[in-house]
Amino acid sequence: KNEVEQSPQNLTAQEGEFITINCSYSVGISALHWLQQHPGGGIVSLFMLSSGKKKHGRLIATINIQEKHSSLHITASHPRDSAVYICAVSGGYQKVTFGTGTKLQVIP
Amino acid sequence: DVKVTQSSRYLVKRTGEKVFLECVQDMDHENMFWYRQDPGLGLRLIYFSYDVKMKEKGDIPEGYSVSREKKERFSLILESASTNQTSMYLCASSWDSYSNQPQHFGDGTRLSIL
Numbered sequence: 001k002n003e004v005e006q007s008p009q010n011l012t013a014q015e016g017e018f019i020t021i022n023c024s025y026s027v028g029i030s031a032l033h034w035l036q037q038h039p040g041g042g043i044v045s046l047f048m049l050s051s052g053k054k055k056h057g058r059l060i061a062t063i064n065i066q067e068k069h070s071s072l073h074i075t076a077s078h079p080r081d082s083a084v085y086i087c088a089v090s091g092g093y094q095k096v097t098f099g100t101g102t103k104l105q106v107i108p
Numbered sequence: 109d110v111k112v113t114q115s116s117r118y119l120v121k122r123t124g125e126k127v128f129l130e131c132v133q134d135m136d137h138e139n140m141f142w143y144r145q146d147p148g149l150g151l152r153l154i155y156f157s158y159d160v161k162m163k164e165k166g167d168i169p170e171g172y173s174v175s176r177e178k179k180e181r182f183s184l185i186l187e188s189a190s191t192n193q194t195s196m197y198l199c200a201s202s203w204d205s206y207s208n209q210p211q212h213f214g215d216g217t218r219l220s221i222l
Contacts, residue, residue: 002150004150033210035213040117040215040216041117041196041198041215041216041218042213042214042215042216043198043200043213043216044213045210045211045212048209048210086150086151088151096153096211098150098151098152099150100148100149100150101150
């Protein structure tokens with residue numbers, strides 16, 4: 001079993017829909033990261049959180065430490081949000097474990 | 109903004125060749141990383157470096173070596189390329205050794221070994 005599990009693996013949405021991507025982890029962590037990877041490869045850090053909730057524009061990330069679960073929400077989705085979203089957890093010295101990603105396609 | 113630059117976006121090499129992938133960061137970060145990314149497996153750490161001339165093995169170091177002669181540059185070397193090393197390679201850098209700072213990634217090098 002992977003230490004970081006994401007769901008769904010693939011997601012297709014209509015423009016304007018509210019989107020949720022889930023991440024569950026099985027190890028102790030000091031922080032959880034949400035990353036975005038556009039076609040072509042480059043990865044951008046969206047959020048780093050260790051408790052509660054963070055918001056940036058139309059993106060919201062939440063984490064429940066007790067349940068070892070995090071969600072990434074996108075409100076009013078747009079085709080430019082189409083990307084792979086990766087959950088990663090960090091804990092200890094240089095130890096970062098990545099999920100396999102959720103591929104999101106937003107259709108106009 | 110942090111800039112992590114990988115020398116090539118696409119690279120095609122032949123089995124048995126020695127392959128160099130170069131990465132440069134411009135923010136004086138102590139830590140640099142090399143990952144490979146394969147479908148269904150996520151990012152896996154090959155090697156990382158926490159200082160000039162210092163390196164540590166990651167989860168999948170076999171068949172690879174690294175070099176860090178200057179703080180801003182971290183090179184990944186495939187000593188004798190094989191077809192199972194066809195992959196996307198991503199370089200990253202960060203301030204903190206304890207993984208509580210975001211890593212900054214390059215755009216990746218898609219390497220094909222024929």
